[in-house]
Amino acid sequence: MNNDLNRHDVLSANYEVAVVMVNEMKFKVVVEVVVVRKVEVVVMVMAVEMLVEVVVVIVVAMVMKVENVVVVAVVVMKVVVVVDDIILKKN
DSSP states (O other): OHHHHHHHHHHHHHHHHHHHHHHHHOOOOOHHHHHHHHHHHHHHHTTSTTHHHHHHHHHHHHHHOGGGHHHHHHHHHHHHHHHHHHHHHHO
16 A cells, blocks of 8 residues: 555655656647657566656656657656666666
8 A cells, every 4th residue: 555655655746847848848749759659668668677667657747748749758768768777877
């Protein structure tokens, strides 16, 4: 129970930070790129269990609010970089 609550809090905090980043920097990303990146993350994340929930939250957010697609693109690209770093360090 406690673990589930803590994960939810962390995900909410990370998403809010991402929204602030996008609002300040005003990124513009093509929707097609977002979809491709999302698939890459879902595949990569299988190696890192904790990031799976992050991807789920991102996908749900994209479905619910179209204007947040830019946020999705930024967050997903960050996740891809993090996963790559973890895999490289372990190997």
